Amino acid sequence: MAELTTATGPEEAVAASADEAPATVTPETVALRKVQGALAKPAVVKTARAMSLFGEHAGGWLAIGAVGALVDRRRRGEWLTAAAGVAAAHAASIAVKRVVRRRRPSDPEVQVLVGTPSKLSFPSSHATSTTAAAVLYGGLTGKKLTPALVPPMMVSRLVLGVHYPSDVVAGSALGGAVAWGVRRFMKRRRNRG
Template identity: 40%
Template structure:
Protein backbone atom coordinates (compact mmCIF):
# COMPACT_ATOMS: atom_id res chain seq x y z
CA UNK A 1 0.00 0.00 0.00
CA UNK A 2 1.33 3.39 -0.99
CA UNK A 3 1.76 6.35 1.32
CA UNK A 4 -1.02 8.22 -0.48
CA UNK A 5 -3.44 5.36 0.15
CA UNK A 6 -2.49 5.23 3.85
CA UNK A 7 -2.96 8.99 4.17
CA UNK A 8 -6.34 8.79 2.46
CA UNK A 9 -7.47 6.00 4.79
CA UNK A 10 -6.20 8.06 7.75
CA UNK A 11 -8.35 11.00 6.67
CA UNK A 12 -11.45 8.89 6.00
CA UNK A 13 -11.29 7.27 9.42
CA UNK A 14 -10.84 10.67 11.05
CA UNK A 15 -13.85 12.05 9.18
CA UNK A 16 -16.01 9.08 10.20
CA UNK A 17 -15.14 9.46 13.87
CA UNK A 18 -15.52 13.23 13.77
CA UNK A 19 -19.05 12.74 12.45
CA UNK A 20 -19.82 10.74 15.61
CA UNK A 21 -19.21 13.99 17.48
CA UNK A 22 -22.30 15.54 15.91
CA UNK A 23 -24.35 13.80 18.59
CA UNK A 24 -24.60 16.06 21.65
CA UNK A 25 -23.87 13.32 24.18
CA UNK A 26 -20.83 12.06 22.29
CA UNK A 27 -19.53 15.59 21.80
CA UNK A 28 -19.91 16.39 25.52
CA UNK A 29 -18.04 13.23 26.51
CA UNK A 30 -15.25 13.94 24.02
CA UNK A 31 -14.85 17.49 25.32
CA UNK A 32 -14.73 16.32 28.94
CA UNK A 33 -12.14 13.63 28.28
CA UNK A 34 -10.00 15.95 26.17
CA UNK A 35 -10.00 18.70 28.77
CA UNK A 36 -9.25 16.44 31.73
CA UNK A 37 -6.40 14.79 29.83
CA UNK A 38 -4.76 18.07 28.80
CA UNK A 39 -1.06 18.07 29.79
CA UNK A 40 -1.64 14.64 31.37
CA UNK A 41 -3.42 16.29 34.31
CA UNK A 42 -5.85 13.44 34.98
CA UNK A 43 -3.17 10.76 34.99
CA UNK A 44 -0.69 12.74 37.06
CA UNK A 45 -3.39 13.45 39.63
CA UNK A 46 -4.34 9.76 39.69
CA UNK A 47 -0.74 8.75 40.34
CA UNK A 48 -0.36 11.22 43.19
CA UNK A 49 -3.65 10.03 44.65
CA UNK A 50 -2.39 6.45 44.52
CA UNK A 51 0.80 7.46 46.30
CA UNK A 52 -1.20 9.19 49.02
CA UNK A 53 -3.61 6.28 49.50
CA UNK A 54 -1.04 3.46 49.32
CA UNK A 55 1.60 4.57 51.79
CA UNK A 56 3.40 1.23 51.79
CA UNK A 57 4.11 1.60 48.05
CA UNK A 58 4.42 5.36 47.84
CA UNK A 59 7.80 5.12 46.12
CA UNK A 60 6.61 2.93 43.24
CA UNK A 61 3.53 5.11 42.76
CA UNK A 62 5.65 8.24 42.58
CA UNK A 63 8.03 6.58 40.11
CA UNK A 64 5.09 5.50 37.96
CA UNK A 65 3.73 9.05 38.03
CA UNK A 66 7.13 10.35 36.97
CA UNK A 67 7.16 7.89 34.07
CA UNK A 68 3.78 9.19 32.88
CA UNK A 69 5.07 12.76 33.03
CA UNK A 70 8.28 11.83 31.20
CA UNK A 71 6.32 10.07 28.46
CA UNK A 72 4.15 13.16 28.03
CA UNK A 73 7.22 15.39 27.73
CA UNK A 74 8.75 13.00 25.19
CA UNK A 75 5.64 13.26 23.03
CA UNK A 76 5.87 17.05 23.12
CA UNK A 77 9.49 16.88 22.03
CA UNK A 78 8.58 14.66 19.08
CA UNK A 79 5.74 16.99 18.12
CA UNK A 80 8.01 20.00 17.83
CA UNK A 81 10.64 17.93 16.03
CA UNK A 82 8.39 16.33 13.41
CA UNK A 83 5.97 19.30 13.13
CA UNK A 84 3.03 17.51 11.56
CA UNK A 85 0.13 19.98 11.26
CA UNK A 86 -3.14 19.16 12.93
CA UNK A 87 -6.02 18.02 10.72
CA UNK A 88 -8.27 20.64 9.24
CA UNK A 89 -12.08 20.67 9.21
CA UNK A 90 -13.73 17.64 7.63
CA UNK A 91 -16.69 17.69 5.21
CA UNK A 92 -20.09 17.66 6.88
CA UNK A 93 -21.25 14.81 4.65
CA UNK A 94 -19.54 11.49 4.07
CA UNK A 95 -19.59 10.68 0.36
CA UNK A 96 -18.36 7.70 -1.59
CA UNK A 97 -15.52 8.07 -4.10
CA UNK A 98 -16.74 8.51 -7.66
CA UNK A 99 -13.67 7.03 -9.33
CA UNK A 100 -12.23 3.55 -9.43
CA UNK A 101 -9.76 2.96 -6.57
CA UNK A 102 -6.15 3.00 -7.69
CA UNK A 103 -5.66 -0.59 -6.56
CA UNK A 104 -8.34 -1.74 -9.05
CA UNK A 105 -7.22 0.46 -11.94
CA UNK A 106 -5.49 -1.33 -14.82
CA UNK A 107 -2.29 0.07 -16.39
CA UNK A 108 -3.13 2.62 -19.07
CA UNK A 109 -6.71 2.79 -17.97
CA UNK A 110 -6.51 6.47 -17.08
CA UNK A 111 -8.96 8.28 -14.83
CA UNK A 112 -12.33 6.58 -14.59
CA UNK A 113 -15.29 8.56 -15.96
CA UNK A 114 -18.14 9.54 -13.73
CA UNK A 115 -21.26 7.33 -13.82
CA UNK A 116 -24.06 8.49 -16.14
CA UNK A 117 -26.24 9.41 -13.16
CA UNK A 118 -23.54 11.76 -11.88
CA UNK A 119 -22.78 13.52 -15.16
CA UNK A 120 -24.02 17.08 -15.33
CA UNK A 121 -26.19 17.94 -18.31
CA UNK A 122 -25.05 20.69 -20.62
CA UNK A 123 -26.34 24.09 -19.57
CA UNK A 124 -27.95 26.06 -22.42
CA UNK A 125 -26.80 29.58 -23.17
CA UNK A 126 -30.21 30.93 -22.25
CA UNK A 127 -30.30 29.34 -18.79
CA UNK A 128 -32.45 31.35 -16.35
CA UNK A 129 -30.63 33.29 -13.69
CA UNK A 130 -30.64 31.88 -10.16
CA UNK A 131 -32.27 33.93 -7.44
CA UNK A 132 -29.92 35.52 -4.94
CA UNK A 133 -29.28 33.39 -1.86
CA UNK A 134 -30.50 34.59 1.49
CA UNK A 135 -27.94 35.84 4.01
CA UNK A 136 -28.88 33.11 6.48
CA UNK A 137 -28.80 30.35 3.89
CA UNK A 138 -26.51 27.35 4.18
CA UNK A 139 -23.00 27.47 2.69
CA UNK A 140 -24.14 25.22 -0.16
CA UNK A 141 -26.96 27.60 -1.07
CA UNK A 142 -24.60 30.59 -1.04
CA UNK A 143 -22.23 28.80 -3.40
CA UNK A 144 -19.49 28.56 -0.79
CA UNK A 145 -19.11 24.80 -1.13
CA UNK A 146 -20.09 22.09 1.36
CA UNK A 147 -20.10 22.90 5.07
CA UNK A 148 -17.26 21.49 7.15
CA UNK A 149 -16.93 20.30 10.73
CA UNK A 150 -14.21 21.95 12.78
CA UNK A 151 -12.59 20.70 16.00
CA UNK A 152 -14.68 20.37 19.14
CA UNK A 153 -11.97 21.58 21.52
CA UNK A 154 -9.08 24.06 21.36
CA UNK A 155 -5.57 22.68 21.21
CA UNK A 156 -2.44 23.60 23.15
CA UNK A 157 -0.19 23.57 20.07
CA UNK A 158 -0.26 23.47 16.27
CA UNK A 159 1.28 20.01 15.83
CA UNK A 160 -0.34 16.62 16.19
CA UNK A 161 2.16 13.73 15.88
CA UNK A 162 2.19 11.91 18.23
CA UNK A 163 -0.89 12.49 20.40
CA UNK A 164 0.22 13.54 23.88
CA UNK A 165 -3.20 12.57 25.29
CA UNK A 166 -2.74 9.04 23.94
CA UNK A 167 0.86 8.88 25.18
CA UNK A 168 0.07 9.79 28.78
CA UNK A 169 -3.07 7.61 28.78
CA UNK A 170 -1.22 4.52 27.54
CA UNK A 171 1.66 5.08 29.95
CA UNK A 172 -0.76 5.41 32.87
CA UNK A 173 -2.72 2.32 31.84
CA UNK A 174 0.44 0.19 31.83
CA UNK A 175 2.19 1.70 34.85
CA UNK A 176 -0.82 2.07 37.15
CA UNK A 177 -2.32 -1.22 36.06
CA UNK A 178 0.84 -3.00 37.24
CA UNK A 179 0.53 -1.38 40.67
CA UNK A 180 -3.23 -1.83 41.00
CA UNK A 181 -4.27 -5.02 39.16
CA UNK A 182 -7.84 -4.82 40.50
CA UNK A 183 -8.41 -1.59 38.58
CA UNK A 184 -6.36 -2.44 35.52
CA UNK A 185 -9.42 -3.00 33.29
CA UNK A 186 -11.08 0.24 34.38
CA UNK A 187 -7.91 2.27 33.83
CA UNK A 188 -7.39 0.72 30.40
CA UNK A 189 -11.00 1.45 29.41
CA UNK A 190 -10.68 5.09 30.48
CA UNK A 191 -7.40 5.42 28.61
CA UNK A 192 -8.95 3.96 25.46
CA UNK A 193 -11.91 6.34 25.71
CA UNK A 194 -9.55 9.29 26.01
CA UNK A 195 -7.65 8.19 22.92
CA UNK A 196 -10.86 7.90 20.90
CA UNK A 197 -12.04 11.27 22.17
CA UNK A 198 -9.19 12.99 20.34
CA UNK A 199 -10.45 11.53 17.07
CA UNK A 200 -14.05 12.41 17.78
CA UNK A 201 -12.94 15.95 18.61
CA UNK A 202 -11.22 16.15 15.22
CA UNK A 203 -7.81 17.28 16.54
CA UNK A 204 -5.73 14.17 15.74
CA UNK A 205 -5.32 11.70 12.92
CA UNK A 206 -5.65 8.00 13.81
CA UNK A 207 -1.92 7.55 13.17
CA UNK A 208 -1.21 10.27 15.75
CA UNK A 209 -3.13 8.32 18.37
CA UNK A 210 -1.56 4.99 17.40
CA UNK A 211 1.93 6.46 17.68
CA UNK A 212 1.08 7.99 21.07
CA UNK A 213 -0.17 4.65 22.38
CA UNK A 214 3.01 2.93 21.23
CA UNK A 215 5.22 5.61 22.77
CA UNK A 216 3.37 5.62 26.10
CA UNK A 217 3.31 1.85 26.38
CA UNK A 218 7.01 1.59 25.59
CA UNK A 219 7.92 4.28 28.11
CA UNK A 220 5.88 2.57 30.82
CA UNK A 221 7.41 -0.83 30.11
CA UNK A 222 10.90 0.56 30.28
CA UNK A 223 10.55 2.85 33.28
CA UNK A 224 7.58 1.81 35.39
CA UNK A 225 8.13 -0.44 38.43
CA UNK A 226 6.92 -3.99 38.20
CA UNK A 227 3.94 -5.21 40.14
CA UNK A 228 6.11 -6.93 42.74
CA UNK A 229 8.63 -4.11 43.00
CA UNK A 230 6.73 -2.12 45.59
CA UNK A 231 5.19 -4.83 47.70
CA UNK A 232 6.07 -4.57 51.39
CA UNK A 233 8.63 -7.09 52.45
CA UNK A 234 7.41 -9.80 54.83
CA UNK A 235 8.54 -9.35 58.39
CA UNK A 236 11.11 -11.78 59.65
CA UNK A 237 10.15 -13.90 62.57
CA UNK A 238 12.16 -13.24 65.70
CA UNK A 239 14.61 -16.00 66.50
CA UNK A 240 13.62 -17.98 69.55
Protein backbone atom coordinates in the same frame (compact mmCIF):
# COMPACT_ATOMS: atom_id res chain seq x y z
CA MET B 1 -11.97 29.92 -13.44
CA ALA B 2 -10.88 33.25 -14.93
CA GLU B 3 -7.35 31.85 -15.34
CA LEU B 4 -8.67 29.09 -17.59
CA THR B 5 -10.30 31.53 -19.97
CA THR B 6 -7.05 33.51 -20.35
CA ALA B 7 -4.84 30.45 -20.96
CA THR B 8 -3.70 30.27 -24.57
CA GLY B 9 -2.54 26.67 -24.88
CA PRO B 10 -3.48 23.27 -23.47
CA GLU B 11 -0.43 23.17 -21.15
CA GLU B 12 -1.41 26.50 -19.58
CA ALA B 13 -5.01 25.33 -19.10
CA VAL B 14 -3.83 22.18 -17.30
CA ALA B 15 -1.47 24.20 -15.07
CA ALA B 16 -4.22 26.68 -14.21
CA SER B 17 -6.68 23.95 -13.27
CA ALA B 18 -4.03 22.17 -11.17
CA ASP B 19 -3.47 25.36 -9.17
CA GLU B 20 -7.16 25.43 -8.29
CA ALA B 21 -7.39 21.74 -7.33
CA PRO B 22 -8.30 21.07 -3.70
CA ALA B 23 -5.74 19.58 -1.34
CA THR B 24 -5.30 15.83 -1.51
CA VAL B 25 -7.62 13.92 0.78
CA THR B 26 -5.73 11.11 2.50
CA PRO B 27 -7.21 7.85 3.81
CA GLU B 28 -6.63 9.18 7.33
CA THR B 29 -8.69 12.27 6.56
CA VAL B 30 -11.48 10.05 5.22
CA ALA B 31 -11.30 7.91 8.38
CA LEU B 32 -11.44 11.00 10.57
CA ARG B 33 -14.49 12.28 8.68
CA LYS B 34 -16.21 8.91 9.17
CA VAL B 35 -15.48 8.79 12.90
CA GLN B 36 -16.88 12.28 13.35
CA GLY B 37 -19.89 11.52 11.17
CA ALA B 38 -20.72 8.41 13.17
CA LEU B 39 -19.87 9.52 16.71
CA ALA B 40 -19.82 13.32 17.05
CA LYS B 41 -23.23 13.51 18.75
CA PRO B 42 -23.76 16.08 21.55
CA ALA B 43 -23.41 13.63 24.47
CA VAL B 44 -20.29 12.02 22.96
CA VAL B 45 -18.70 15.40 22.22
CA LYS B 46 -19.42 16.56 25.78
CA THR B 47 -17.75 13.44 27.19
CA ALA B 48 -14.81 13.77 24.78
CA ARG B 49 -14.30 17.39 25.86
CA ALA B 50 -14.29 16.34 29.52
CA MET B 51 -11.72 13.64 28.70
CA SER B 52 -9.65 16.22 26.84
CA LEU B 53 -9.62 18.52 29.85
CA PHE B 54 -8.73 15.64 32.20
CA GLY B 55 -5.85 14.55 29.97
CA GLU B 56 -4.47 18.02 29.17
CA HIS B 57 -0.74 18.02 29.99
CA ALA B 58 -1.40 14.63 31.67
CA GLY B 59 -2.86 16.61 34.61
CA GLY B 60 -5.62 14.18 35.57
CA TRP B 61 -3.30 11.19 35.39
CA LEU B 62 -0.65 12.92 37.48
CA ALA B 63 -3.29 13.80 40.08
CA ILE B 64 -4.34 10.15 40.29
CA GLY B 65 -0.69 9.18 40.84
CA ALA B 66 -0.43 11.73 43.65
CA VAL B 67 -3.61 10.42 45.28
CA GLY B 68 -2.27 6.87 44.99
CA ALA B 69 0.94 7.95 46.74
CA LEU B 70 -1.04 9.58 49.55
CA VAL B 71 -3.43 6.67 50.08
CA ASP B 72 -1.08 3.72 49.56
CA ARG B 73 1.71 4.64 51.98
CA ARG B 74 3.37 1.25 51.77
CA ARG B 75 3.96 1.71 48.04
CA ARG B 76 4.30 5.49 47.99
CA GLY B 77 7.61 5.32 46.15
CA GLU B 78 6.14 3.10 43.45
CA TRP B 79 3.19 5.45 42.94
CA LEU B 80 5.52 8.41 42.66
CA THR B 81 7.73 6.51 40.21
CA ALA B 82 4.65 5.57 38.16
CA ALA B 83 3.49 9.20 38.12
CA ALA B 84 6.99 10.25 37.05
CA GLY B 85 6.69 7.68 34.24
CA VAL B 86 3.44 9.29 33.10
CA ALA B 87 5.16 12.69 33.12
CA ALA B 88 8.11 11.23 31.19
CA ALA B 89 5.76 9.74 28.59
CA HIS B 90 4.04 13.09 28.16
CA ALA B 91 7.40 14.85 27.81
CA ALA B 92 8.50 12.27 25.22
CA SER B 93 5.38 12.95 23.16
CA ILE B 94 6.07 16.69 23.22
CA ALA B 95 9.65 16.07 22.10
CA VAL B 96 8.51 13.90 19.20
CA LYS B 97 5.89 16.50 18.21
CA ARG B 98 8.60 19.16 17.97
CA VAL B 99 10.75 16.95 15.75
CA VAL B 100 7.98 15.66 13.45
CA ARG B 101 6.00 18.95 13.29
CA ARG B 102 2.88 17.42 11.72
CA ARG B 103 0.02 19.89 11.65
CA ARG B 104 -3.36 19.06 13.13
CA PRO B 105 -6.22 18.16 10.77
CA SER B 106 -7.46 21.10 8.72
CA ASP B 107 -9.90 19.46 6.33
CA PRO B 108 -12.99 21.63 5.80
CA GLU B 109 -15.22 18.60 6.48
CA VAL B 110 -13.57 17.93 9.86
CA GLN B 111 -14.90 20.00 12.76
CA VAL B 112 -12.42 20.99 15.45
CA LEU B 113 -14.52 20.73 18.61
CA VAL B 114 -11.97 21.62 21.32
CA GLY B 115 -9.06 24.00 21.77
CA THR B 116 -5.49 22.71 21.80
CA PRO B 117 -2.31 24.13 23.33
CA SER B 118 -0.37 23.67 20.07
CA LYS B 119 -0.92 23.18 16.36
CA LEU B 120 1.20 20.01 16.34
CA SER B 121 -0.49 16.65 15.98
CA PHE B 122 1.91 13.68 15.95
CA PRO B 123 1.84 11.85 18.30
CA SER B 124 -1.22 12.42 20.48
CA SER B 125 0.00 13.40 23.94
CA HIS B 126 -3.39 12.42 25.39
CA ALA B 127 -3.03 8.88 24.00
CA THR B 128 0.58 8.73 25.20
CA SER B 129 -0.06 9.74 28.80
CA THR B 130 -3.29 7.72 29.03
CA THR B 131 -1.55 4.55 27.90
CA ALA B 132 1.36 5.12 30.27
CA ALA B 133 -1.05 5.74 33.17
CA ALA B 134 -3.18 2.70 32.34
CA VAL B 135 -0.15 0.39 32.21
CA LEU B 136 1.64 1.81 35.25
CA TYR B 137 -1.35 2.34 37.53
CA GLY B 138 -2.87 -0.92 36.38
CA GLY B 139 0.30 -2.66 37.54
CA LEU B 140 -0.05 -1.08 40.97
CA THR B 141 -3.77 -1.76 41.37
CA GLY B 142 -3.73 -5.25 39.86
CA LYS B 143 -6.45 -4.22 37.40
CA LYS B 144 -6.33 -4.31 33.60
CA LEU B 145 -6.94 -0.62 32.95
CA THR B 146 -5.63 -0.41 29.40
CA PRO B 147 -8.74 -1.76 27.60
CA ALA B 148 -11.04 0.47 29.65
CA LEU B 149 -9.04 3.70 29.38
CA VAL B 150 -6.95 3.78 26.22
CA PRO B 151 -9.44 3.13 23.37
CA PRO B 152 -11.97 5.72 24.64
CA MET B 153 -9.23 8.38 24.92
CA MET B 154 -7.93 7.54 21.44
CA VAL B 155 -11.40 7.74 19.89
CA SER B 156 -12.18 10.96 21.77
CA ARG B 157 -9.28 12.72 20.02
CA LEU B 158 -10.73 11.74 16.65
CA VAL B 159 -14.26 12.74 17.64
CA LEU B 160 -12.93 16.19 18.59
CA GLY B 161 -11.19 16.49 15.22
CA VAL B 162 -7.75 17.27 16.63
CA HIS B 163 -5.81 14.14 15.61
CA TYR B 164 -5.43 11.70 12.76
CA PRO B 165 -5.72 7.96 13.49
CA SER B 166 -1.95 7.47 13.19
CA ASP B 167 -1.41 10.21 15.81
CA VAL B 168 -3.34 8.30 18.47
CA VAL B 169 -1.87 4.92 17.53
CA ALA B 170 1.68 6.30 17.67
CA GLY B 171 0.92 8.09 20.95
CA SER B 172 -0.40 4.93 22.52
CA ALA B 173 2.65 2.96 21.33
CA LEU B 174 4.99 5.61 22.75
CA GLY B 175 3.14 5.62 26.09
CA GLY B 176 3.29 1.83 26.21
CA ALA B 177 7.02 1.81 25.49
CA VAL B 178 7.77 4.36 28.21
CA ALA B 179 5.55 2.49 30.69
CA TRP B 180 7.28 -0.79 29.85
CA GLY B 181 10.66 0.80 30.63
CA VAL B 182 9.40 2.28 33.89
CA ARG B 183 7.85 -1.04 34.96
CA ARG B 184 11.15 -2.82 34.34
CA PHE B 185 12.92 -0.17 36.42
CA MET B 186 10.37 -0.56 39.23
CA LYS B 187 10.69 -4.36 39.17
CA ARG B 188 14.50 -4.18 39.39
CA ARG B 189 14.25 -1.80 42.35
CA ARG B 190 11.72 -4.05 44.08
CA ASN B 191 13.93 -7.12 43.57
CA ARG B 192 16.95 -5.30 45.02
CA GLY B 193 14.94 -4.05 47.94
